[in-house]
Amino acid sequence: NAGVTQTPKFQVLKTGQSMTLQCAQDMNHNSMYWYRQDPGMGLRLIYYSASEGTTDKGEVPNGYNVSRLNKREFSLRLESAAPSQTSVYFCASRKGGSTDTQYFGPGTRLTVL
Amino acid sequence: QKEVEQDPGPLSVPEGAIVSLNCTYSNSAFQYFMWYRQYSRKGPELLMYTYSSGNKEDGRFTAQVDKSSKYISLFIRDSQPSDSATYLCATSKGTYKYIFGTGTRLKVLA
Numbered sequence: 534n535a536g537v538t539q540t541p542k543f544q545v546l547k548t549g550q551s552m553t554l555q556c557a558q559d560m561n562h563n564s565m566y567w568y569r570q571d572p573g574m575g576l577r578l579i580y581y582s583a584s585e586g587t588t589d590k591g592e593v594p595n596g597y598n599v600s601r602l603n604k605r606e607f608s609l610r611l612e613s614a615a616p617s618q619t620s621v622y623f624c625a626s627r628k629g630g631s632t633d634t635q636y637f638g639p640g641t642r643l644t645v646l
Numbered sequence: 647q648k649e650v651e652q653d654p655g656p657l658s659v660p661e662g663a664i665v666s667l668n669c670t671y672s673n674s675a676f677q678y679f680m681w682y683r684q685y686s687r688k689g690p691e692l693l694m695y696t697y698s699s700g701n702k703e704d705g706r707f708t709a710q711v712d713k714s715s716k717y718i719s720l721f722i723r724d725s726q727p728s729d730s731a732t733y734l735c736a737t738s739k740g741t742y743k744y745i746f747g748t749g750t751r752l753k754v755l756a
Binding site for chain 1: 652654678680682687688689690691692695734742743744746747748749
């Protein structure tokens with residue numbers, strides 16, 4: 534079991550460029566999440582997918598789009614990157630049910646110049 | 647006011663010390679409480695998970711929830727240098743959304 538995997542591990546973009554962050558889980562979890570982590574701000578939810586076929590905005594969705602491609606995969610797209618999107622991005626998944634919890638991937642470090 | 651408050655530290659302790667990490671929260675609807683450990687440049691990993699009030703123990707780690715004062719704690723006994731990490735508290739109402747604290751950086755000195 535690889536758990537939650539994310540690609541790429543590192544990325545440098547120029548302002549205005551686009552890119553997609555990939556996330557996959559092999560735990561047959563129902564819900565998936567995208568967070569960003571910034572110093573002093575903690576983990577902030579960007580988007581989540583409660584189940585295959587559904588997506589919802591989190592706390593900081595502006596400038597991002599997501600796709601729940603299938604039960605395993607949940608991608609995050611930056612259409613026109615801005616320096617304010619420089620951050621570490623984490624994907625997480627959760628099986629479901631109120632007594633379960635989230636499991637995180639290793640993160641993608643993104644720098645936007 | 648943030649829904650979950652956590653002192654960022656850093657907190658430095660000698661090896662073998664008992665460590666106390668704390669969070670406060672504002673919403674009495676929160677029912678589920680988690681502690682995650684995050685090593686430098688890694689993703690958070692679940693350490694402890696508790697429901698409602700009370701204590702939960704797992705080896706050297708004890709999680710404590712006091713819903714009357716909206717206070718959650720993580721105690722680490724016999725701390726080791728390998729415990730040096732950032733510790734994140736998190737709460738949930740039992741829905742999809744978790745609210746995370748900003749994390750406390752802990753350094754255990756050998």
